[in-house]
Amino acid sequence: MDLKSLIRDVPNFPKEGILFRDMSPLLQNPEALNFVSHGLVNGLDLSKIQYFAGIESRGFILASHMAATHRKGFLPIRKAGKLPPPTKRLTYSLEYGTAEIELPLGSGNIMIIDDVLATGGTLQAAIDLSKHAGYTVQAVAVLVNLTFLNQMKFNGKEVTSLVQY
Numbered sequence: 001m002d003l004k005s006l007i008r009d010v011p012n013f014p015k016e017g018i019l020f021r022d023m024s025p026l027l028q029n030p031e032a033l034n035f036v037s038h039g040l041v042n043g044l045d046l047s048k049i050q051y052f053a054g055i056e057s058r059g060f061i062l063a064s065h066m067a068a069t070h071r072k073g074f075l076p077i078r079k080a081g082k083l084p085p086p087t088k089r090l091t092y093s094l095e096y097g098t099a100e101i102e103l104p105l106g107s108g109n110i111m112i113i114d115d116v117l118a119t120g121g122t123l124q125a126a127i128d129l130s131k132h133a134g135y136t137v138q139a140v141a142v143l144v145n146l147t148f149l150n151q152m153k154f155n156g157k158e159v160t161s162l163v164q165y
Helices: 030-039 058-070 121-132
Strands: 008-011 019-022 051-055 073-079 087-094 097-104 108-117 135-145 160-164
Touching: 030 058, 051 058, 051 121, 058 073, 058 108, 073 108, 073 121, 087 121, 097 121, 108 121, 121 135
Parallel strands: 051 073, 051 108, 108 135, 135 160
Antiparallel strands: 008 019, 073 097, 087 097
16 A cells, blocks of 8 residues: 555644654545554564553554554553653653653553654653553554654664655
8 A cells, every 4th residue: 555645745844844744644544544553563463462552642543543453452652741640751852852751650561653753762762661661662663764864773673664754
């Protein structure tokens, strides 16, 4: 399936000089959404996964759909202050400052899902946070990998993605 044709380029959003990859058209296509939910777990032993953890905000959409499709639980990785306690919080650096994310405390094997991997800061923070919160990260995947911005690996392998730029 040609997923790139369902991702819209939005120049100068959210600020001048940024080319935003909008996955809204893909989300409006049930066949494409189903393709993504299965494609991101291709080759993965799903019996080892209890939860799909989605990174706020578009990662929520993909991870919750994957959780429902594969009959697993969903965990939100949210911006700080959005989840009721008990949670674990992590502050991390971005190219333009710092950010904080949090996750409910718990245990179990998870797969972390996000929409776009750019520099890798948020995804790496989500991996670190998940471990601190009590989870074992079995896999990570993104819909789009901006490979020209990162060389990120998870467990020595390229991060699973279905679209690369």
